[in-house]
Amino acid sequence: MRALMLRGNDLFVTEIERPAPGPDQVLARVRACGICGSDLHFARYAEDMLRVTRRADPAGWSAMDLAQGVVMGHEFVAEVVAAGPGAEAWTPGTRVVSVPVLPDPEAPQGVHSIGYSSRYPGAYGEYVIMAAPLLLRVPDGLPDRIAALTEPCAVALHAVRAAGPRPEDRVLIMGAGPIGLLTLLWLKREGVKHVAVSEPAAPRRGLAARLGADLTLDPATEDVTARLAAAGGPPPVVFECVGVPGTLQQAMDLVGRRGRVVVVGVCMTEDRLTPMLGILKHLSVQFVLGYTRAEFAEALAALADGRIDPAPMVTRTVTLAELPAVFRALGNPEDCKVIVEP
Structure with a gap:
């Protein structure tokens, strides 16, 4: 599959192996992914961010290896393609969002961060692995580019x-x-x-x-x-x-x-x-940092019923091929929220 790879200081679109879902996981096709300011900064200050993260927690981002490379992207909506053992209730074609982590009892923190792991590619690629217990179904009628804003x-x-x-x-x-x-x-x-x-x-x-x-x-x-x-x-x-x-x-x-x-x-x-x-x-x-699972679910519900309407914020959509140039622009103030549609 195609993905935007950050390896060292190099950012480029390349072909990588499509991941396969394990137990209680689904493979999902990315429909839309927001470009987060943290990703723009990470592409520029990755080593500094890793040092500070590991000062806060020596096990922080333990699956991150910049020499191996990382596919970022954690603000996304995706469509289930295949289900691993125990996740069969999530049928192909279902649109979903999730807190961007994958539980793993063997990981030092018990989870891997989607988009900040060299083991699991994030949503600046065509497919992602998602944890079935964390999935939330996207209500019908909610556009992909708005559903992708659930995380921020x-x-x-x-x-x-x-x-x-x-x-x-x-x-x-x-x-x-x-x-x-x-x-x-x-x-x-x-x-x-x-x-x-x-x-x-x-x-x-x-x-x-x-x-x-x-x-x-x-x-x-x-x-x-x-x-x-x-x-x-x-x-x-x-x-x-x-x-x-x-x-x-x-x-x-x-x-x-x-x-x-x-x-x-x-x-x-x-x-x-x-x-x-x-x-x-x-x-x-x-x-402040992040959110709770309940807040994530509340955000999705507020987007779905119109209590929160961020549609004017989405100023541009881009393809994977355009992403390197978008990152080089480092937050053009003419844009607000840019959405990637792989």
Whole structure:
């Protein structure tokens, strides 16, 4: 099968062996896969990410071998092609999504990460192996390119639930990429009355306004502090959804006293901040990761019934052959969510 391979620093489309499902697994044909910002960064900072991951957990990404290569892609919807022993209830043709892991009692963490494993290819290929106990059936009528957003939608839901903002809280989102915009959608769904979005790219600011932002700000040309003051004062909650050096410090500068900074963006390099500022302002800084299985299922249900409608975010679809060029562009701000349709 064809797949986008990352080997060392090289990224290329090649032919690899199609995997076969084992017990309680299915083989599924990828119908659509979202390009995650983490994948764009991993293609550039893979060694750094592996070092930090293994500092957090020596067994982290234990099946990752960059010399052997890895097929990324973890935001996907797929169609069952074949079932292994014990998974026969999942018939061919069924559209499914899943938390992107494969249980394995012999793995150090008990699972392999789909898209971050050299053993199991991710969804930047034509086929994936999925765990039958984790599968969720995609409701009829939900387009593939929207179903593929279940995973990032769950990330944003988890961040919002972790922050627990009240309806009367003024909230600032830094960054109007896919995670920032999905965070906006969940905040509005949860009843937060005033959400501001700061984003330097005009197309993405326009998307934020279209998706319900009450205030949009251009940090490159505007005094964000002054604009926020005019809108009611420093926000008590700030979501940092950018993940580049300096933005966490900016979030601490912008949030109100005794406020909360929720860090959703993944900065791949070392950063600097001023701890005394956080102490003087009595700030809480919370780093969030992933989601629960229940949140993943809730995200799919919200996409299916229209409670969350991210359709305007999908700005382009590409083929596998186009993927290397997309990665080289490293997040063109003219795009928001790019979907691969193998």
